[in-house]
Amino acid sequence: MTDLVPVRRALLSVSDKSGLVELAQALAARGVELLSTGGTARAMREAGLTVRDVSDVTGFPEMMDGRVKTLHPGVHGGLLALRDDEDHVAAMEAHGIGAIDLLVVNLYPFEAAVAGGADYDTAIENIDIGGPAMIRAAAKNHRFVNVVTDVEDYAALLDELKARDGQTSYAFRQRLALTAYARTGAYDAAVSGWMADALGETAPRRRVVAGRLKQTLRYGENPHQSAAFYVDGAARPGIATAEQLQGKELSYNNINDTDAAFELVSELAGEAPACAIIKHANPCGVAVGATLADAYSRAFDCDRTSAFGGIVALNRPLDRATAAAITEIFTEVVIAPGADEDARAVFAGKKNLRLLLTDGLADPAAAGLALRQVSGGLLVQDRDTGAVGEADLRVVTKRQPSEAEMRDLRLAWTVAKHVKSNAIVYVKDGATVGVGAGQMSRVDSTRIAARKAQDMAEALDLGAIPTQGAAVASDAFFPFPDGVLTAAEAGASALIQPGGAMRDEEVIAAADEAGLAMVFTGMRHFRH
Structure with a gap:
């Protein structure tokens, strides 16, 4: 097995020119011959480097608006030839194919084009062909x-070349190959x-998913479980795009819970100042x-x-007042669209408290996929972007909810969407009082x-239990009247639920008898 391999000839063809000139200069300083194409070659020549065009190697000019330039035996033979195989070496000599020891390629920015709203034809033009072919060959x-x-x-x-006098080890090349195949796989997935x-x-x-560590x-x-956090490159504000200003490294459970908290509070973007606490x-x-x-x-x-x-x-x-209140007890993570300097100063005194800032709130209506692995397979569904408007709400009881009750019902319904099923949420005067x-x-x-x-009444010495006159939300329909009666016994005055049960009439009758107002949404929010 070949271990150390010298790098004498490199082909560079990149869309992202970051660090290109510095890399090329370091390679040239080691006597590495540089091959390149189009804009990459031009950038290196402008830096004073000697570069040989790939068209000189292939004998064909770049054509068809650059669609065809590296798809040629002169390139792929140089990448695929086994240097210790006599027949491969003979074929290289017979056809004038030179070995390529290093390939540096990053692909057309397809993901960025799509994220930027590219139309169909523009997206198609941003699909790289020659790049993935060369990467896979190398x-x-x-x-x-x-x-x-x-x-x-x-x-x-460059560190590897320096440490090994212009050579690379087999283990190093293996790691590069792993990254390369993952990149082309992620590209094809996109x-x-x-x-x-x-x-x-x-x-x-076939459904392909990919992420970047x-x-x-x-x-x-x-x-006892190993774990890692991968992101999919979406620009939607959230846990994947948040900037962590301070605190310990996030854990698996931190990330999962913070995502749940931020998704919930983002549903309240149009409301007054709002807070969600998740456990x-x-x-x-x-x-x-x-x-x-x-x-x-x-x-x-x-x-x-x-x-x-x-x-x-x-x-x-x-802000400072909220930061001061939060730091009165142990809190794992705080995530918000921003933080003023006073708030940051308060948190600076709690070095282990993680503070994450996002560029805005997440759009609850943004399309996306929710994935869950099961034994031998993958469940895929749309994200739950379902929402109900005023026109979707249907009062089914004799008593109509008051305006205040309706506001609480809407908030309870929003919160219930983010509670594990079976979910019941009591809200009173704009705040949850029982989940x-x-x-x-x-x-x-x-x-x-x-x-x-x-428990809340006892902790705060309220006297009356706060479910008195509260609104109740259920993420799915009440199959029997017993759930409605239990809510009534707790003092609730209004309920919101999807409706659609076989015994809806019995449930409505029970609500009427208890003097409750009840609203049907026609939509459920199971969350498993």
């Missing part, structure tokens, strides 16, 4: 060829995914308020015990939410 022949596809690997290449969307194919025959994590959900991916307190500090205080009051060690998400830039999550029985979720409200 990666296959990594026994002899180095292939670099990421600008961030330029330094590692193209196929875009084309499926363009053609309206919701379930293409953002962070290797200490462990997964539990210490184990479920909301333990959500509220709107006159100020951000008020919203945080009201969300915190819903379940002070669960809020300890939780995740706080805000729909407004963090029941993830129970096998909807009645149990209703009871747990009411019990949480009772």
